[in-house]
Amino acid sequence: MQIKTQLDDLLIHYSSRGRDALLPVLWDIQTAYGHISKEAVHEISHRLRVPEADIYGVISFYTLFHSDPTGETIIRVCTDPSCGLRGADAVLDGICQKVGVQHGETSADGKYTVEHSPCLGLCELAPAALVSKRGEGEVSIGEATVESLLADELGDYHSAAYSQMGILLDDNDLSNLEQYGDYGALRHALDAISPDDIIAEIETSNLIGRGGAAFPTGMKWKFTRQSEANPKYVVCNADESEPGTFKDRVLMEKRPHLLLEGMALAAYAIGSEKGYLFIRGEYPKATKILEEAITDAESANFLGHDILGSGFNFHVEIRRGAGAYICGEETALFEAIEGKRGFPRIKPPYPTTHGLFDKPTVINNVETLCAVPHIIQRGATWFKGLGTEKSTGSKLVCVSGHVERVGVYEIEPGMTLRDLLEKHCKGIEGSLQAVLMGGAAGTFLTPDEIDVPLTFEDLRGIDSTFGSGAIMVFNDTVDLRDVLRRLALFFQHESCGKCFPCQLGTQRQFEILQRSDNPKNGDTDRLRDVGLTMTESSLCGLGQTAASAILSAMDKFPELFIEKR
Amino acid sequence: MPNKNSITLTIDGQEVTVPEGATILEAAKQAGIDIPVICYHEATTANGLCRICVTDVNGGRLLQPACVAQCQADSSVETRNERVERSRKTILEMLNASVDLSEAPEIQEMMSNYQADSERFPDAKSRDHAIIDDNPFYIRDYSQCVLCWRCVQVCAEDAQYTFALTLGERGHDTEVATSFDISMTESPCVFCGQCVGVCPTGALKSKVEFGMQQGLSADEIRQSTRKSRKRKSLNDK
Structure with missing residues (x-):
C-alpha cells in the first residue's frame, strides 16, 4: 500500500495525460526506485x-530503463572507440573488481x-561514464577513473x-539569458518578416541539415508549411548518439538560448505553436x-504565449530519451515521444506531412537550428559568403582520439582535414594510421x-561524409580490428530489431569481427554480403x-581481413 | 482499363497498369510475377520487416520492399537480379542461423530457390528458447519465431484489441513476450486463437497438434489440456 501511495504522488502529475506521457512517467519512476516494477x-x-x-x-527497449531491481548507484562506462583508446576497459574492469561484480551485475550489498x-558523447574527456544515483538522477563524468566514479561527490x-x-x-559563455541577451533575430522576424520570407531566406542561405542526412533545411520548412493538416510541430533532434559525436551537447551547454531562438523561428516560419526538444538521456x-x-x-x-506582443505562441517541451541510438532516426524519435518503442517508420510518408502524432513536422538537428538566428539576423547573403557554394556557413566537427x-x-x-588536424588540433599524436x-x-x-x-x-566525392560531424583519429599504435569490433558491438547493441537485415546482420557482423584475429575461411565474403545486404535492404x-x-575498412585496409590458409 | 487514376510501370520487362497507390507486390501479382514474402500477410498491417520481398526500382541505391513500396509511374522494377538475390539469399542464411526453421516449409523452399547455404554462418548465436506450455490451448516455441510480428498485431489493433503480447528487448535479442513474461493465463489473453492462425512457422501451435507431434494418444492429449484447464480455474479462485 505504501508503494501505491508513493506512486500515486508521482503519477498525479500525469492524471490527464495520455500515452505520450509514458517516457516522462517511466523516467520519474526509474529515478525514484531504480527500476520500474510490475x-x-x-x-x-x-x-x-x-x-x-x-x-x-x-521499458525493455530503452537501456536506461530497468524492469528488474538495480543497485543504488548504476555506473556505466563508455567502451566505444574514443574511450577505448583512453583506457576505458581498465576503468570498467577496475570498478567491477572493486565492487565485486561482472559487467552488467549488481553487487551483493x-x-x-x-x-x-555505448558512446556517451563525452569523447573529448575520454574515458567517459554516466552515473545514476537512485532518487537523484544522472551525472556525466569525464576523464573517469575508478576513484572518481566511486567518490561520494x-x-x-x-x-x-x-x-x-x-x-x-x-x-564566451552564453549559457544564461543575461549573457545571451535579447532574442534579436526572433524579435526582428516577428516585427518585420513574414513566415514565407523567413523560409525564403533559409532557402537562399543554402543551409544544409547538420544531423547527417544533409537535407536542405529551407525545403523541409517549405514542405511542412505547405502541408494542410494542423497542428504542426517543431522537433529538435538532440539525440546525438553517434560514436565520437559531442558537438550538439557542447552547443546545448554553451548556447541553449540560441537553440531555443532557432526553434521559435522555425515554429513561426511553418505555423507551429508547439515544439519538442528530444535530448538523449545520457546528457x-x-x-x-x-x-x-x-x-x-x-x-x-x-x-x-503572445511572444513579445506579436500574437505568436510557442511552447517548448523537453523530452528525455532513455538509451537508444535509433531514436536519432527522426521517425523513431517521434515514436519515442508518442510513448512507444523506438521503431523507425516506413517512409514515405515523410515528416513534412506525417510526422509527430501523424501531423506535419519540421525536425532539425541542434546545430542546424542554431544557425537559423544568425541567418535571420545577418542575412542569407552573409551566410552564403562563408564556406563554399554548396557548403555554406560554418560547420562543427568533433575531433577525438590521437590529436x-x-x-x-x-x-x-573548405578547410582541409590535414589543416584541421595538423594546425588547429595542434598535430597528430604519433604517426597517423587512419x-x-x-x-x-x-x-x-x-x-x-x-x-x-x-x-x-568534397567528402561525397571520395565516398565519405560529414555524417554526424565526428572525426576519430587513430595513430599506428591502434589495433584497427579492435576498433572495428567496437563499432560492430555498437550496432549490434543499438539495432532496434525491426527489419531482418539489420536485426540479423548487426549480430552476424559482430560475430565475424569478434574472430577477426583468427578468421574462418570465407569470412571476408560473409562480411561483405552481410554489409551489402544491410546497406541496400534495411528499413532505416x-x-x-x-x-x-x-566496408570502407575492407576496401582501404584489406590486410586486416586476410584469411590464413 | 486504364483511367486517370491508373499508372503504368514495367516489372521484369512486362508493362503493367495498376491503380494509383498499388504496391509493387500487388502489381507483380497482377502480372503473374511471384515475389517471395515472409512477414507479409493479407490480414495484417504490412510493416516491411523481412525484406525478402525487396525489388530493384530503377537501379536505385536502396532496394524497395514490394509489400509496402507503392508503384511509381513509368518506373522499371526488377524482381530478380544480382542485388536482389544477394539480399534475399543472405537474409535467409542469416535467419536460418538464428531460428529453427524445421517447421517452416515455405521458408525452406525459398532457401532452395535462392541457393541459400544453411551452413553459411558457422558458430552463430541462435535464438534458443525453451518451449512455453502455460495454457490449455497452445504452446509457444520461440526458437522457431522469425519475428514477423503477426501474432502481436492480431492480438492488438489488427484484430482482437486484447494486448496480451508485446515485443521485448531489441536487436537480435528481440522476442515476443507478455508483460513481465507472465503466463498466458495471467495475461489478458482470451484464447481467441488468431495468433496461432497467423503464425508462419511452428512457433505457435495448438496443444492438440503439439501433443500429436510428441506422439501422445488422443486420450493423453485430452487429459493434458483438461488438467491445465483445471489449473486455470483453481488459479482464478
Whole structure:
C-alpha cells in the first residue's frame, strides 16, 4: 500500500495525460526506485490507459530503463572507440573488481550496478561514464577513473570548444539569458518578416541539415508549411548518439538560448505553436541547462504565449530519451515521444506531412537550428559568403582520439582535414594510421586522403561524409580490428530489431569481427554480403549505414581481413 | 482499363497498369510475377520487416520492399537480379542461423530457390528458447519465431484489441513476450486463437497438434489440456 501511495504522488502529475506521457512517467519512476516494477506498470497502465504489455515492451527497449531491481548507484562506462583508446576497459574492469561484480551485475550489498555503455558523447574527456544515483538522477563524468566514479561527490566537467569563426561558438559563455541577451533575430522576424520570407531566406542561405542526412533545411520548412493538416510541430533532434559525436551537447551547454531562438523561428516560419526538444538521456547537464533556459525565456516572453506582443505562441517541451541510438532516426524519435518503442517508420510518408502524432513536422538537428538566428539576423547573403557554394556557413566537427588537442571545432567548410588536424588540433599524436570520418556510420580515410577539403561535396566525392560531424583519429599504435569490433558491438547493441537485415546482420557482423584475429575461411565474403545486404535492404538509416565503416575498412585496409590458409 | 487514376510501370520487362497507390507486390501479382514474402500477410498491417520481398526500382541505391513500396509511374522494377538475390539469399542464411526453421516449409523452399547455404554462418548465436506450455490451448516455441510480428498485431489493433503480447528487448535479442513474461493465463489473453492462425512457422501451435507431434494418444492429449484447464480455474479462485 505504501508503494501505491508513493506512486500515486508521482503519477498525479500525469492524471490527464495520455500515452505520450509514458517516457516522462517511466523516467520519474526509474529515478525514484531504480527500476520500474510490475506494480508500477499496473498503475501506469490505468492512469495513461496503455496496455501493460506495451509498457513492458517500452521499458525493455530503452537501456536506461530497468524492469528488474538495480543497485543504488548504476555506473556505466563508455567502451566505444574514443574511450577505448583512453583506457576505458581498465576503468570498467577496475570498478567491477572493486565492487565485486561482472559487467552488467549488481553487487551483493545492492549498492552498485556496473555496465558498459555505448558512446556517451563525452569523447573529448575520454574515458567517459554516466552515473545514476537512485532518487537523484544522472551525472556525466569525464576523464573517469575508478576513484572518481566511486567518490561520494561526483565532479563536473568543462568542455572545450574552438572556433575560427566565432559564429555558433566562441570563448564566451552564453549559457544564461543575461549573457545571451535579447532574442534579436526572433524579435526582428516577428516585427518585420513574414513566415514565407523567413523560409525564403533559409532557402537562399543554402543551409544544409547538420544531423547527417544533409537535407536542405529551407525545403523541409517549405514542405511542412505547405502541408494542410494542423497542428504542426517543431522537433529538435538532440539525440546525438553517434560514436565520437559531442558537438550538439557542447552547443546545448554553451548556447541553449540560441537553440531555443532557432526553434521559435522555425515554429513561426511553418505555423507551429508547439515544439519538442528530444535530448538523449545520457546528457543530464545539457538537459538541466535547457530546462532553466526555457523557464527564463518564458519569463522574458521570448517563448510562451503572445511572444513579445506579436500574437505568436510557442511552447517548448523537453523530452528525455532513455538509451537508444535509433531514436536519432527522426521517425523513431517521434515514436519515442508518442510513448512507444523506438521503431523507425516506413517512409514515405515523410515528416513534412506525417510526422509527430501523424501531423506535419519540421525536425532539425541542434546545430542546424542554431544557425537559423544568425541567418535571420545577418542575412542569407552573409551566410552564403562563408564556406563554399554548396557548403555554406560554418560547420562543427568533433575531433577525438590521437590529436594533441581534442574538442569541438567550428570550421569554415573548405578547410582541409590535414589543416584541421595538423594546425588547429595542434598535430597528430604519433604517426597517423587512419581517420574515421562521420562517425560509426561514416567511412575510414587513409593518411593520403587527408588533404580532402571538409565540405559536403568534397567528402561525397571520395565516398565519405560529414555524417554526424565526428572525426576519430587513430595513430599506428591502434589495433584497427579492435576498433572495428567496437563499432560492430555498437550496432549490434543499438539495432532496434525491426527489419531482418539489420536485426540479423548487426549480430552476424559482430560475430565475424569478434574472430577477426583468427578468421574462418570465407569470412571476408560473409562480411561483405552481410554489409551489402544491410546497406541496400534495411528499413532505416541505422541499418543502411551499420556496415559503412566496416566496408570502407575492407576496401582501404584489406590486410586486416586476410584469411590464413 | 486504364483511367486517370491508373499508372503504368514495367516489372521484369512486362508493362503493367495498376491503380494509383498499388504496391509493387500487388502489381507483380497482377502480372503473374511471384515475389517471395515472409512477414507479409493479407490480414495484417504490412510493416516491411523481412525484406525478402525487396525489388530493384530503377537501379536505385536502396532496394524497395514490394509489400509496402507503392508503384511509381513509368518506373522499371526488377524482381530478380544480382542485388536482389544477394539480399534475399543472405537474409535467409542469416535467419536460418538464428531460428529453427524445421517447421517452416515455405521458408525452406525459398532457401532452395535462392541457393541459400544453411551452413553459411558457422558458430552463430541462435535464438534458443525453451518451449512455453502455460495454457490449455497452445504452446509457444520461440526458437522457431522469425519475428514477423503477426501474432502481436492480431492480438492488438489488427484484430482482437486484447494486448496480451508485446515485443521485448531489441536487436537480435528481440522476442515476443507478455508483460513481465507472465503466463498466458495471467495475461489478458482470451484464447481467441488468431495468433496461432497467423503464425508462419511452428512457433505457435495448438496443444492438440503439439501433443500429436510428441506422439501422445488422443486420450493423453485430452487429459493434458483438461488438467491445465483445471489449473486455470483453481488459479482464478
